[in-house]
Structure formats: C-alpha cells, structure tokens
Amino acid sequence: MKPSMDLLADVMDDHFHDHCGVFGIFGHPEAANLVYLGLYALQHRGQESAGIVSAHERILHIKRGRGLVADVFRQQDMEHLCGTQAIGHVRYSTAGGSANQRNLQPLVVDTVAGGMAIAHNGNLVNALMMRRKLEERGSIFQSTMDTEVIVHLTALSRRTTFSERLVDALEQVKGAYSLVAMDERSVIGMRDPDGFRPLALGRLRDQGYVLSSETCAMDLIDAEFVRDIEPGEMIVIDADGLHSSFPLLRRDRHLCIFEFIYFARPDSTIDGVNVYEARKRIGARLAEEHPVEADVVVPVPDSGVPAALGFAYAAGVCFELGIIRNHYVGRTFIEPQQSIRNFGVRIKLNSTPEAIAGKRVVLIDDSVVRGTTSRKIVRMVRDAGAREVHVRIASPPTCYPCFYGIDTPTRSELLAANHSIEEMRDYIGADSLAFISIEGLYRAVNGMGGYCDACFSGRYPVSFVADEELSRSVTLLNET
Amino acid sequence: MKPSMDLLADVMDDHFHDHCGVFGIFGHPEAANLVYLGLYALQHRGQESAGIVSAHERILHIKRGRGLVADVFRQQDMEHLCGTQAIGHVRYSTAGGSANQRNLQPLVVDTVAGGMAIAHNGNLVNALMMRRKLEERGSIFQSTMDTEVIVHLTALSRRTTFSERLVDALEQVKGAYSLVAMDERSVIGMRDPDGFRPLALGRLRDQGYVLSSETCAMDLIDAEFVRDIEPGEMIVIDADGLHSSFPLLRRDRHLCIFEFIYFARPDSTIDGVNVYEARKRIGARLAEEHPVEADVVVPVPDSGVPAALGFAYAAGVCFELGIIRNHYVGRTFIEPQQSIRNFGVRIKLNSTPEAIAGKRVVLIDDSVVRGTTSRKIVRMVRDAGAREVHVRIASPPTCYPCFYGIDTPTRSELLAANHSIEEMRDYIGADSLAFISIEGLYRAVNGMGGYCDACFSGRYPVSFVADEELSRSVTLLNET
C-alpha cells in the first residue's frame, strides 16, 4: 500500500495554459524589487520557474530558479540584483519532464555588442528551421527554447544598436512573441506583428517605465498604465527616453482570444477591453444563445465566476457558489491506493450541497479540453443532490491545438476535436451541454475582430510547417 | 536601498485567526494517507506547521514540520507512517517569533500506559496554573503548549484505560478543546463541554472511522458524515467499535460563532448549520439592518463573498467582483523601500475599476480587527473611481480578545474596543460603516443561541484568571 505522489496537473487541471509572463523596469533605483513584485502579480501566467536579470555597470546580475516567485527569490538574492533596469519572467508549470534546469528565462548571453537578456512570452513557428540553419553555420545551442534562436540572430546582426540588431533577428522569425529584452543601456518591449500575446506600457509615479504582460502588475507597484504596445511595435527605453517604432511589415492584429476566456487576471485590461467585463458579457451572451430553465447558476471557480455572474443576470437566475475551491493546493499531493470517487477534482473543488440539492443547476465553466475534469465535476454536483445539471461553456469547442505559445494537448486528445456536442454531453454526464458560438464570443469581447481563434476554427493566422522531422535533429539536453 | 522581506501577516492579514485543525482515522489500512488528505482539506485552519502520527505494533511513527501540508510530507515520509490508525494536526501561521520548533503537534509521549499522541484545537484557560502545579510535583515541560498539561495529567492518572485516564485529565482543565488523541489501540475524539470548537464524526465507505474539525475534509476522502461530536462528548474508537460517553459535567453549548463568520470553509456544515448558507443569511440580515442606496455590492474576497451575495439578493443590488484576489501569495514577500500607495493590501487584492468606477459601492467584509487593511481597501476602491463607499461588516464590532484558542490582538489594538462607529468610519475613510447586530447574527446563523460571542459582548462563558504573573514563571524554550 505504497502511496504515490502525483502532480496535480496530471489529474485535474484540464485547461489550456499560457506559457509565461514578462515584466521590465527601466530607470528606477529599485528596478529588481519592482520586477519581483510585477512577477508576483503575474504568477497566474506561470508557476514552474521565475527569473530576474538586472544590469549594473557592465555586469548582468541573474537569479533564476524553479518554483513560485515567493520561493525562488530570497532577500539576499534581491540585494545582489542591483541597477536601475531589470527584466523578469514567470514560466508555466507543465507536468513532469519539462521541468528542465536548462530552460529557465530570462535567457542571458554575452555577445560582441555586450551582454543581453531576453524574456519571451509566445512561441515561434519556424524556430527549428532557424535553429538548423544557425547550427549549420556553427552556432551552438544550450537549451531547447526557441528564444535562443532570437538571441543568436541578434548576435549575428551587423547593425549597430541593440534595437537594430534585435529587429534584424525578428525579421527572420515567425510566430508569437511579446518580448521584454535588455542590454546594458536600454530595455526594449516588442510585440509581434500579429499581437498574439498582450504587452502593456506604464509609467512609475516617481520616475521610470514599466513593461508588463498584464496591467494588473502595474497596479501592484502603483504604476500608471500608459497604453498597450501595438502589434508590431517596438518600444526602446534608454537614457534618452522612450522611442516607438514599427520596424516589421505590418499585419492585422490576432490577439489570442483565450486571454479573455481564461488566461488573464480579471482585473487586467488588454487592448482596451477589461477582462472581468468581457467575461461577464460572454456569460450573458451564453445565456442568450443557450437558455435553460434552471434554479441556480453555479460557476466552476475561480475562472468561471465572472461568466456565471453574466449568465445569471442575463437569465434572471440566482447565482450560487455551489462549488468551493481549496486555494492551499501545492503542485503535488499524495494519492492513496484506495479508489476515492471523484478524487483528483476534490483536491481542489468541493460542492456545497445546501446550495445545490434538489435544484436544476447551470454549471458554467470556461472551456472543455479533455473533458475528464468536467465529467468529475458534473458527477460531484449530482452527488450533491442536483436535480439537473446543464453545462454551459464560456468558449466555443476547442478542436485545434495552438502553435503560438499555449500549452494544449494534441488534437487526438481534444474532446471536441473528435466528438459531437451530444457525444460530449453524454461523456461528461450532463443533462445538456452548450458552448458559446465563435461569433457570440467576438461580440461579447468587443464586438469587433482582431483575434486569433485558431483553437476553435483551425484558421491559423501565421502558417507553419510540420516540425516533426526537424525536431528529430535536436539533441535533447536534459538537466535535472 | 536594501529591500526587506516581510511576513504577509504583518502588513495585510488583519483577521482573527483560528489556531488549528485536527483529524483522525481509525481502522483503515491507509490511515496516514487519509489523514494527509484530511489535513490538506483543513489547511485553511492553519498554515504554520503540520504533523501526522500513526501507530503500528507499539511504535508511534511521527512526521511533523513547518510549512504547508503539501511541503511537509514527502512520499518517503508517508511510507514510514504505517498502521491502521493515525491522527494529524495543522497549526495557524502566526507571524515571526512563534514559529518555534518545539511547539509542533500532535504531541507524542511515552507513559507507563504506553505511547500516546494528541492533537488539540483550542486553548485552556487554566494551563499555566496547572503547569505550575505539575512542575511543583516534579513534572518537566518540553514545550510551551497547553496541550502538554493534558498529557501530563493523563500520565498521572491512576485509572486503567486510555480514555479513563484522559477523562481524569480533562476534569482538571478548563477552556476550549476539540481533541483527537490516540494510544496504540484506540483513537479518541473529545469536544469540551462548551463545545467551543467544532468536531465531527464520519465513516469511511469501506471500513473505519473519521474524526475531523470540519466536514469538508470528509468530502475529500469520500467519507460519510455521521454526526457532530456533541459538547462534552467523548468518542472512543477501538477494535470493539465506537463508544460514546459524556464523562464531564454537562454545560450549555458555546460554539465559537466566528466559525460561521470567517474560520470554517463554506462547504462545511457545523452542528447542523451549513457555513455558506449561514454567511448568505448574515449578508441578507445585514442588508435589512443597514440598508443603503447603492449601485453594486462588492465583497472583500474570499471570505466576504457569500455575505455579499446574501446582501445583494436581499437588497436587490447588483453583485460584482470589484476586487480580485491573487491566490499565489506566499508567506513572505520583498517590500521595496519606495512608498507604494496601498501596498501590502495590493499584494493580495486588486480592484477592477470597470466594475466600480462612478458607482456607489457597498463593500462587504467579514470583520474589522485593527482596521488597517479596511482603510487601505476603502482607499483602493475609491482610487478605482467609486463614487461612494459604504462598508458593511458581517460581524458585530470585535471589542474583546479571545481566550479560547483564537489568535486576536490585545484589546488596545482592537479598533472597535476604543472607537465609536463614527470614529471607525472616519478612520477607514468610508462614507458609511455598519455592523450586523449580535442579535441579527444569532438569527442569521440558526435563529437560536448556543454560541460564544465573547469577542463581541465580553461575556466569557468560562472564567479565567489573569495569567500575567503566572506566565513569568515559565522559562521560554526557544528552538529555531
């Protein structure tokens, strides 16, 4: 009867996941401390590892490690991270194997032009091809991160300034990237021409600038939001101030619409749209598209709460916290040998029978990925005495994997890719199941276009080649 | 510009706090694994330290440590905790000094009657006096926990069985205790005659019994709730089954009413009252007692959410998540030197201006202790553009410290003990401030009496002597 230690992600966290968050400060005597706080506020974008790099007199000071921000950085580390400019990164906690010591960010190297550091949110679609080209001309790779390709291309540029060299590099790559980069004299924020991932600019009250994946991190450090970096825009901040340019071929914006469904914190505002309000509107739209006779609307916490509020107000049905979330959940837990019904989901969620029993329940969740968790939640709600369980999903069916920096299962694992709505309903055991339409989602978010919805529609804004053959040419460097 | 590492509790967590949670299993081959999961579900009752003791063939196996349950127990520890009976404990995370290596629970000792372990939730009011008596007859103390007094008195008893000896001990102490204790053959659950702290009995689906501070922990392990242990009741579980008795002088129940306001998880049911429903009723009652013209009702998350829902429904005002909580918050954080407006509270909470701006806001919080956090939250809500801020508190003013196991500031630090409502309103900067009445609270919880409300009323159900002089006789053993 040996118990086993399980990763929570394996058994229960059935979501798409963002890969990371980035943050930067220029021109403040406590740059690294403010980056630390910024990462603290961006922790929801990545819990596997965190890193900060500061620059001071030709030295780049680095501290990176696995774990949460609060665990990685001790006071003595912060004292070493001196200088008035710093950048940081949090990385998503994927299960098991990928916890590789080599893939910590920011990536830091020394080149002929001096030291540089780069923190990257997103994914390049031609990274392997570029890596092969670079290796063929003699470049060496010390990680499996696509970010290392950008660094090599920057080092190879013949142009003069850091920003010009970085542009040289970015002209050769395709895909999604919101970058915060730094040499010894400047901090750069750059969002790819599609604007897949968010990136915002702010100003500190006293002095200095902020770059952040989300605005919620500016609030924590009392910075003033200035504006979103535009798709394809590069912001260079140095002793002369702030310089904006659009160095790459312009394209239409394709902001990842999943930021509004699940990734971003509700108190953030992305490209002018507040996430909390968008989620409420999604819920309201869902109620219009798929009404149902019910007694209570119950969210799957925490992500489903705003949509459930929107649904409840639109439908005129009572909102109830019929499911309670345990927030003291670590990355692992001991699983007993004996089978426990709905175990896994119960580590994190528990029902409140008093709010559910005998009622017709509308259960609001943000998405259905593999469906395994939804199935357990529905069963838990039924066990709590619900008379009917109607599941309403605040996103369209996710039928296609993402290649722009979101951790998704392969197509064969996506429930919606291989099953009809009715089959899905049957699988998760609900009385009814409905998803918001893609059109409805667009309307709810901002009534206009400009989003990447490839995971729903299969329409990929940036084309890519199958990397399978290429990936065989990479030697895996597996450092534990 | 050296940053400082601060304990979160010092700057922001302005609440009363419970001291602990207890859990026990008898008669199951995976006893310790189930206790582990039980503690996982009781983590909200204490985050400083955790411990499990199992019994197997005259050996008590022990693992205790500082930190969260998920961090204290590794898989190899669990493999050592063999046997079919086990008990566990989680302890509240107080700031700074009290993180004493000596005060880990369960307390485990060897006596003439064999080994025993005890996990204690509550506080004795005559512990120091009894300690002095025991020391005078030659007893030695290895901790500063009052629980050690119970252990000594048990060891000194001339009676035969473990339960009789424990009763002998409990006849000599006064105060609050919900205990889960164990010798090599039995597990005992005991609730003091006032029933200050909760304690419930459950049955495992296959075999075996469960004792738990709260019912939410039974849900996780798929155990069936049987009933609450009654005030003054002792439950002995051994190979012969389950035995109930009321060995002490019976008294009226005085369950801590703060369990319903803040301590317990909303999915728990205590003495027949579901916590989530009680909190909603408190909110509704608050709306009746202190109505206000407003546009939105906003909870201080997470504890204020159910009361805010109740208030919103009763008042017919829209409920909004106008404040978002960051759940990735560790025990410490690096505080920058530069002053940041409302820092501290912002580490954990942030406003959503879109839901608040230009509106008359009713802010629902569970309690006001020192008032420092309330003040910052009100200011943050105003900064987010609220037109008016009306604060409604889901508990009466807390004017008196607790002596029954709750961590409260001294009377001089309690804002309500020294200020009028108007002065408090002025201090926290609200447009209006109101508290539910004691009578209203009673009605909301269950419409009847049976609660300890000493922190509001100063009516202490169990009398005590000033311990100051006595405490000087204790040598502090400070182990780091």
Add this chain to the structure above:
Amino acid sequence: MKPSMDLLADVMDDHFHDHCGVFGIFGHPEAANLVYLGLYALQHRGQESAGIVSAHERILHIKRGRGLVADVFRQQDMEHLCGTQAIGHVRYSTAGGSANQRNLQPLVVDTVAGGMAIAHNGNLVNALMMRRKLEERGSIFQSTMDTEVIVHLTALSRRTTFSERLVDALEQVKGAYSLVAMDERSVIGMRDPDGFRPLALGRLRDQGYVLSSETCAMDLIDAEFVRDIEPGEMIVIDADGLHSSFPLLRRDRHLCIFEFIYFARPDSTIDGVNVYEARKRIGARLAEEHPVEADVVVPVPDSGVPAALGFAYAAGVCFELGIIRNHYVGRTFIEPQQSIRNFGVRIKLNSTPEAIAGKRVVLIDDSVVRGTTSRKIVRMVRDAGAREVHVRIASPPTCYPCFYGIDTPTRSELLAANHSIEEMRDYIGADSLAFISIEGLYRAVNGMGGYCDACFSGRYPVSFVADEELSRSVTLLNET
C-alpha cells in the same frame, strides 16, 4: 541496473564508536560561538547531530539538527544563541534507523525550578528500570534517551539549588556519564564516580570557564587547560565562581581505555596521559610482544598511524604510508551494481603499491571488530604486491560488548568473541596476526591501572541487569 545509496558505516567503518562529545562555556559574551568552535573540534566524537543551548534572561535559546557542526549551524542561528553561558553536544553517527529527530541533545526542559539543559556523554545501565519507575508515578517520556531519566529525577528533587537537585538525580542512576548541564544561572560539569568518559576543565584567556570532553577543543579557542574533572567530581560554575565537590559515593576510576586506542584525538591529553604518546607506546609494546621480520610498517590511517610509528621505531623497521585515505568522504555513496573487488574499503582507503610491492608488510590497525574491513584491507595490500602481510592490532581482542556508552556490535558479531586468533588470522587472510596483551596495554598507557577494559576482559565495573524485558515496555517514538 538501479544504483543504491549506501551508508558508509554499513560497509566499511568497522570500529567501536563513541556516542558523543560535550562542551560548555560560562561567563563569556560569545558563549555560543565558543561552544560552536568547541563542537567543531570534538566532531570526531559524533557526526550524526549537533546542538547548542544558550541562556539569556529566562530564555533558553536552542538550535539542534542532524549533520555536521558546519552544516547544522548557520550564521543566523548563532545570532539567536545569545547569552554568556552555553552548552553543546555532538552525537555519533549510527547507521540508518537511529537518526531519530527525537533524540537530539542537549535535552532541554522547563521545571518548577526553571529551565534546564543537559548534554550527556555515556550510558546509564539502570535507565529502563528508572524509566519504568518514573512512568509509574506519572512521568512522561518524549525520547528514548537515558538522559531524559536524569532530567525527570532532577525535576522531582525537593532540594533547592540546581546542583543539589542534579545530585539527587545522579544518586539514583548507575553507569557512565560525563555531563555538561545548565540552568539559567550556572553551568555544571559532572563526571560519574567511575570516570568512564573524560571531562576536562579550562579557563578562557579573558574571562570565563570551559568544560570539554577533550582538551583539543580548548586549544582551538585558545583556552588554558586547568585540570581533568575527577571521577565523581561535580564542578558548579556561577556568578560566584567555581565550586568543586564530590557528592556521590567515591569509587575507583575506570576510564574507558578505548579513548587511548581509538576515540580521542591524538592531540588531546586525558587524565594526564597524552593520547598521541600513548598510542606510540602501544605500538612499541606491540613490537616487543609480537616481533616479526618485515621490510615496512604500514598503518591503517588515520587511527593506526601513531601506533605504527611506535612499532616502527621499536622494531627498527621502516614506516611507510602504504595506504592512503580519502578524506572527502560523505555519509553516503552510490554503490554500483557490478561487483568491485574490495569496494567499500576503497571508498576510503587505497594502497600505494610502490611502497608495498615485493615487501614484507606489518599492517597496524587499532582494533578488529567484525573483521570484515580488516579482511578487505589485507586483500588490498596483497593486491598491491606485498610479499607477506603481518597484522598487528593496537588493542587486545574485543570479546565483549560495552554497556557504558560505546556503540559495539552484539557479542555474536564480535569476531574475537567466537574465534581463536588462528581462526581470525585465517579469516582476514594475514600471514600472521597478533594483538597487544591487556597487561601490555596498561603498561603502555600509563603503567598503572584505573581503566575499564570490559570489552576485552568481560570485567564490568558497574553491574547491570539484562534490559531485554524492560525494553519491551518502551513505546518507540520514531520521528523522521
């Protein structure tokens, strides 16, 4: 082909082992720092765990942990250990099971007379009987250390001062103890009436006194050796100075003679006899008693070196470091699956063939316990090309276990207890094997009596009862 992590002690360290070292400082502003250094110098007496307790204004500050002194105490720990008096303890590293969190020393408790701490080197022979008696009157035990018996008896004493109470306790126990104890006002050194274990008194250059198991620790802190504590002597050091008394029935000295053979550091002097010189004389005597035609004398390092020098000079044979010791050896190592000849011993020792090949070698070791290591060493020396290998042992055959605080195998495991010299020679594969005689050992050490030689002779100076039945009455508290 899964490698296994082995404890070094299991495969290779075939010696008797001392259980611990004790150290104390009174009257110096850096008391704990000096104790830290003292323990550093006494590390050879115990590597499992270390602890320091200091006293300052009714608070006993404690830091204890498993591992070497250099690993247990961090700078921040030392800063907490304030006060002008402190005591410390190092404990022997036994393999596997005994690394029990509960059995750390110094033992610290609070009693009616105030806090007290005690560090104990030695073993009581009536501990279990006294424990049963104490438990019968209601005492509780939190460890399995016999030292806890002394603490209980001290607490029970009706006498006034700490020293009187401690004497009361010691009158009831039998066996070996060199104690350094402390209450809030005094530090006490006490050596049992047989004087089994050493204990010395020193004076610091500026101010203050030192108590130490060995004089080598005084040298490190620049303290002046004053004299050995005599058997049965109690030294009380407090604000009034130093007080000596002989409170117990006087007996003849029985200092453990193994201190001179193996335990003590060669730069220490015990009861007037320098260890290095004694070991050289033992070697010389061994050469006289058991001469052999040979080309080189080779010690098993490090303990065999002085005896080998003595042998070489007496025999007029060349001394060679034919075996080299690797000093960077941790507590564990990874053992490969493949069989490696003489593995285990080679982790620590390697031969220098150039010094051995073609030669008749006299190999000098301090003792033969199980004989397993000797066998491997002889084989390694033969593999290095030795023509003959003559083993000479600097102690008589060890036929009996020790009950006074030395970790010895049971009688059945002692090679000499069950085999003739010839059988032993055959087992270890030597050309000849000889041990120094008991009489020769006495002469070599100091030419007089006054030693415990029970492990050789079976003459136990303090009688004891078989504890087997009693030990069954103890519940093992196994904390990991």
Add this chain to the structure above:
Amino acid sequence: MKPSMDLLADVMDDHFHDHCGVFGIFGHPEAANLVYLGLYALQHRGQESAGIVSAHERILHIKRGRGLVADVFRQQDMEHLCGTQAIGHVRYSTAGGSANQRNLQPLVVDTVAGGMAIAHNGNLVNALMMRRKLEERGSIFQSTMDTEVIVHLTALSRRTTFSERLVDALEQVKGAYSLVAMDERSVIGMRDPDGFRPLALGRLRDQGYVLSSETCAMDLIDAEFVRDIEPGEMIVIDADGLHSSFPLLRRDRHLCIFEFIYFARPDSTIDGVNVYEARKRIGARLAEEHPVEADVVVPVPDSGVPAALGFAYAAGVCFELGIIRNHYVGRTFIEPQQSIRNFGVRIKLNSTPEAIAGKRVVLIDDSVVRGTTSRKIVRMVRDAGAREVHVRIASPPTCYPCFYGIDTPTRSELLAANHSIEEMRDYIGADSLAFISIEGLYRAVNGMGGYCDACFSGRYPVSFVADEELSRSVTLLNET
C-alpha cells in the same frame, strides 16, 4: 557581538590550487555510476562543484551542482543518468564570488553535428582573444569559462567527425588542457601538446574504458591502468574500439611539477612517477641540500607527510606527528569576534606539545604562498614548546603566477616574489628557512626534465598576451 561566517579558504588555506579533475567512461552499462565513483576519488582536485553527463539515444542527461560529489548527486539523479558512456568533472572551490551558477562543467551544447559535452582541466592563454573573434562573427557566450571557446570552435568546424571537429578547434587555442569530451557515439580524451595536466587511460575488468585525471580513481572502480595519455595525444573511444592519434604539432612535454608537490593524491602515478615516492625523494633531497641539527621532523599534514618521512630517513632524525589535522572541516565556519591567537590555522591544525616541547623541530611544508599560514603554524609550534623551529619547504620559492589552470595569487601577493629568503624567514618567525632547489626538485621527481616550473623560474613554456584589456570587453554574467 555578531559572529561572522567565514570561508575557510580565506583565512587558512594558503596553497596553490588545481582547478579541476576530469573522468570518463565508455562502454559500460553503469557508466554514470562509475563516473560518480571516479569523481569521488578525484574530489581533492576540486570541491566547489561537480557534474556528470551521460548519453543515451540522442539525449544527453545532465546533473551538475555546487558542493561535494557526495552532496550533489542523489540516488534519483543517478537513475536518470542512463547510457553506457558518461563523463564528469569536479571543480576547485575558490572563495566567494566565483561560485557562479553559470560556470558548472561539463559544458553541454547542441550543434549541427549533434549534442556534445566537454570537461576541461587546465586553462587556455588565448581564450579572450578567441572569444572576441568568435563574438565578432556572431557567437554568443553563456559563461565566462574558456572551455566555451573550444565548444564554439568545434561547432564551427566544417569537418565531419566529432574528433576531427575537436581537432580543428584545438588547433586554434593555446594553453593547458586535459579534456574528456563526448558526443552521442564516442568519448574522447585529449591532452595538450605540452602535457601540462595529467590524463590517464584505463580498462574496466569486464568491458569498457576509463579516462581519468589521476590513477587513484581507477583503483576505486577496480579498473586496470593502461597508460598515460601522451602530450598532444588524442584518444577516441567508440563502438569500433580505441584510436590514438597525435593531430597537433608536437612539442616537448611540460607536465606541471606541482602535481608531485601538492595537487595529486600520493597513491596516484603520473607519467610513470609515483607521487608518494616522489614526495619522499623530495624530502630526502631537501635534507641533503639543507641539513639541520634537530630532534624531530614534523610534517604539516596531510600534504607534508611523505616529504617529512623522506627528510627524516635521510637525516636520521625522528619523524613525529607533532601537528594533528581535523578532517571534519566544512567550507565555512563561524568566527567569533574575540581575537583568538592563531585562530584560523587552529580550525584545521593543532599541535601535540608532548611530541614537540623542548625539542628542535624541523617543520616540513609543501610550499609557501602568501606565508600567512606558515607564520601561524610556526607560532603554534613555538607555543607548544619547541626549542627551535627550522622550516624546510618541499618546493622552490614560488615567485610567479600560473597561467595554465592553477589558482595562484597575483605576483604582488606571492611572498617569495618580493622577499629574500632571510626576509621570509623573519616574517614567518622560523629559526631557519630553506627551500629545495629547482634542480634538486627535478632530480627528486624523476631525474630528468619535461616539467613546467614557471611558478618557480618564470620560464613559461607557452607564451601569452596580457589579457587585461581584453577582459574589459567581457560582460560578466553573474548568476547566483
């Protein structure tokens, strides 16, 4: 009175230090386990960090960390290091700043030709110039190790096989290197044309080959020594067996003569000369060159012991272990505020007055670097009662820094570089001081030439340019 935590190296370890040891295995199912043991035996060559890389089916498995071999590798790490070939590295423990997370070895990268790993003992003299050239063509650097230059040059080669590419790289660098390198199919051992650092080849009993800095590591794993790799020789081991070649311009051997004086373990044999025997001959020669009337010869342990034996036998004076070394010394210790005479040296060494008092002592040490430790040791020996102290040094005066991989102070810190023998004698407080001559040293080691003696003579076999200006072009990446 705050104590300070000091690095031992700062106060006491006044020696030249080797930078590292390398080890490799090809063709054995437990390759990584054997490398682990090899590093265990080479630990004296470097205690700061350790690393192992194994290759298995296009994956290079890596484990590196700071600390001793026994601490860096846990059993679970070893289980991950699968495959039949592996290489490893131990790195010297320099004080303070250089403990940089970035500079761990083996260095591992992915290139167009696949993954490669390299472990390097030595130092290149044109590394910065080559680095600048490489950076100018676009290469990026992720560490400050000169080894990274070799890796880049290898990646840039247009030749086909790993060994050819490595040769291409080595043709462009100058300086000292004994390398063990690996791609997915082969293990390579390469010694620079001067043969500055040792490197030996061995064969495992069952199957497979061994490469090791020293032969002592072969003994531990029961491998058979085959021969030393010759200066300029490359050994390639792959599925086809072992291939030797001399791909670079041949030069005369310049083996670092300090290996015999201090670095190597005495049980190793380098280029046919046994270290223990060489040290004894050095001692004998020293006695001839600088005889002195004395009563005892006392080594500074452990390195001075063989030379002291040689001196004693040659001079006919008695050898005594008059100084005892504490082997339980960690990397740091707590230093008290109060001044303690000869503190620092006493943490590690203590005198045995009985062996010294009243005597004329010849003190044998391996070298005098800054002289600070020698001064303390002489004073300690005088404090122990020595009548005269004559210091004899087993190496010539060290007047010049090393540029080939040995950690030496700058010229201004070398006592011998700026003082006459008489001034040095006066500084260390000896009655006489003498060093072996360079010629005598050569004779003692092997009677022939072939050594680098630049630290004594200033004759540097490989020329180099002042790197100061170049080093300013490197951005320091300081990762903690």
